[in-house]
Amino acid sequence: MTTRIVLADDSLLARRLLKDMLHGVDGIEVVAEAADGVQAVELTQSLAPDLVVMDLLMPVLDGLDAIEEIMSQSPTPVLVLSGNVEANEVDRAFAAIKRGALDVMEKPLLEDEASLALFARTLREKILFLSRIRVIRHPRRRLRLPEAIPPPHDGAGHTILAIGASTGGPKAVMRLLKSLPASFPGTVFVVQHIAPGFARGYAKWLDRECALPVTTARDGATCSSGEVLVAPDGSHLTLDNGTIRLVDTPAVNCCRPSIDVFFSSLARQRCDQVVAVLLTGMGRDGAQGMLRIREAGGTTIVQDEPSCAVFGMPKAAITLDAVDRVVPLDLIPAVLERLFGAIRPDTSAGAPASVT
Numbered sequence: 142m143t144t145r146i147v148l149a150d151d152s153l154l155a156r157r158l159l160k161d162m163l164h165g166v167d168g169i170e171v172v173a174e175a176a177d178g179v180q181a182v183e184l185t186q187s188l189a190p191d192l193v194v195m196d197l198l199m200p201v202l203d204g205l206d207a208i209e210e211i212m213s214q215s216p217t218p219v220l221v222l223s224g225n226v227e228a229n230e231v232d233r234a235f236a237a238i239k240r241g242a243l244d245v246m247e248k249p250l251l252e253d254e255a256s257l258a259l260f261a262r263t264l265r266e267k268i269l270f271l272s273r274i275r276v277i278r279h280p281r282r283r284l285r286l287p288e289a290i291p292p293p294h295d296g297a298g299h300t301i302l303a304i305g306a307s308t309g310g311p312k313a314v315m316r317l318l319k320s321l322p323a324s325f326p327g328t329v330f331v332v333q334h335i336a337p338g339f340a341r342g343y344a345k346w347l348d349r350e351c352a353l354p355v356t357t358a359r360d361g362a363t364c365s366s367g368e369v370l371v372a373p374d375g376s377h378l379t380l381d382n383g384t385i386r387l388v389d390t391p392a393v394n395c396c397r398p399s400i401d402v403f404f405s406s407l408a409r410q411r412c413d414q415v416v417a418v419l420l421t422g423m424g425r426d427g428a429q430g431m432l433r434i435r436e437a438g439g440t441t442i443v444q445d446e447p448s449c450a451v452f453g454m455p456k457a458a459i460t461l462d463a464v465d466r467v468v469p470l471d472l473i474p475a476v477l478e479r480l481f482g483a484i485r486p487d488t489s490a491g492a493p494a495s496v497t
Contacts, residue, residue, distance in 0.1 A: 144272040145172045147188065149181035149207065150196035150222070155248070159194065162261040169268055178202030182210045185217050191272035192218045194264075195242070197233045205236055212241035216276040220267055221245040223339075231342030238311045243271050243450060246336050270423065271308070274450055299440070299481045300327045300366065300414040301380075303407060305400030305430075307334040307422025309450025311343060313470055314420065315350050318369060320474035323352040327416075327481055328364040330380070332372040332400045334422065340374040347371065360387040372398040379406035394426040400454075404430025412439030416480055418473060419464075421449040425457040432463035440480060442466045442473060 146163075148156050148171055156174050163169050172188055175181035179202045185193055193211065197204030208219055219242040223234045234245040244267060249260035302325075306314050310333050318329070335343055341357055347369065348355035355369040358378055362385045364370060372378035376387040378398050386406075393399035400419070404427060407415050417434045419427045421444055435441045441464050443455035448470040458464050468476055 142168070143170050144168055144192065144269060145170050145188070145190045146192045146194055146268060146272070147171075147173045147175060147181065147184050147190045148194050149175040149178070149184075149199065149204070150194075151176050151199045152196070155196065155222075158251075159264070162264060163268070166265055169265065176200075178204060178207030178210075181207045182214070185211050186215045189215065190217060192220060192268055194220050194222060194268070195237070196222055196224075197230075197237060198224065205233065205240060208237050208240045208242055212276070216241070218243050218271045218274050218276050220271055223247050231339060232346065234339070235311060235343065235346040239315065241276070243274060243276070243309060244336075245339065247338055274308075276450075298414055299416050301364075301407065301416070302327050302329045302477065302481070303404060303415060303417045303434075304329065304331045304420065305333075305404065305418070305422070305427040305454070306331070306420040307396075307400075307424065307426065307451070307454060309421035310334065313444065313450075315347060316470060317418075317420070317473055318347060318351045318353065318355070321351070321353055321477070323367065325353055325481065326366055328366055329353065329369040330358070330364075330372070330378070330403065331369060332378055332398050332403045332427075334396055334398075334400075334426070335374060337374050340371060344369075344371040358385050358387065360385060372403065374398065377402040379403060380410075381406065382410065394424060396424075396426050400427030401430040405433050407439070408433035408437045410437075412437035415439035416477065417441045418477075419443045419454050419458050420470070421451050422454040423451045424453050427454050428457035428461050428463060431458045432461045435463050435465065440465055442468055442476060444473070445469050 148159050150156050160171055173184045175184050177199045195204050211217055221234055221237045221242045223230045223245055249256040344355050344357045353369050357373045358370040363383055379386045393402050412434050417431050431441050443458050443464050445467050446452040
């Protein structure tokens with residue numbers, strides 16, 4: 142089965158380079174090229190490709206608005222190519238993910254043959270994988286909290302929320318963190334598989350979107366309630382008796398940072414204070430670590446299949462019997478509120494809350 146893709150980039154040189162990288166690759170066919178966002182939208186509607194590879198800085202209609210149009214009219218997997226990992230470009234890349242893009246890659250340095258070869262290999266792998274993901278418009282539906290989840294007892298005692306995610310994760314993590322109040326009574330850790338160079342920008346993007354402060358984790362720092370710490374890329378994140386350790390040991394499950402490494406570090410300590418959440422993602426990373434957390438007395442939750450972009454990691458954890466609850470993404474905040482006893486600020490008393 143051939144994966145049909147549309148290349149959208151206003152640079153003819155960039156499109157030629159991408160076509161050369163994909164030429165002759167079994168299972169991939171470039172069916173059209175777009176030089177601006179309007180063309181990208183029109184070609185996606187008329188050709189129904191399996192994937193769009195999208196630049197963001199384009200004339201007539203930029204990539205962000207093009208993605209929004211595509212997702213509203215003819216939902217299609219989109220892979221974003223970012224010019225660099227400088228602040229403005231990273232902001233646009235994560236804005237694209239918020240609007241529906243599945244993943245982001247940094248464009249390679251043209252003068253670096255090793256960089257070009259690595260980029261080409263990664264590009265082919267991502268195209269073949271992302272093109273298989275179904276992107277659909279989900280009608281808004283009423284969700285009910287699973288009855289099996291008990292209310293928190295006095296002093297619920299949970300102090301750590303550990304979140305792992307991969308493909309489709311940036312948007313899912315953002316939606317989850319946005320639901321947590323500034324008074325959230327625990328430390329939140331996020332291990333997200335993301336393209337090299339994007340972790341710091343990812344943390345800054347989340348910080349702007351969420352009530353809780355978000356930063357990248359630093360080696361030797363201690364964690365405090367009411368903050369979100371994102372694993373930096375290139376190192377494994379671990380927690381040792383409340384102290385953060387970043388370690389450069391080999392990749393686990395082809396990942397560094399690895400969710401399994403972080404979850405396993407939590408399982409070496411008391412886990413009755415830990416809630417581990419595994420969100421959308423390909424592969425098995427996080428499943429074994431989640432099992433260790435559950436065996437050590439922690440609470441484990443995975444995102445359900447209908448709300449996942451990719452059900453791989455949650456399914457792997459379920460298969461290992463590592464999961465206490467399987468919950469739709471939109472209901473996970475309510476579950477966490479019960480487990481942590483986190484109460485959203487009450488604005489019903491006194492002066493009404495202002496809207497800014």
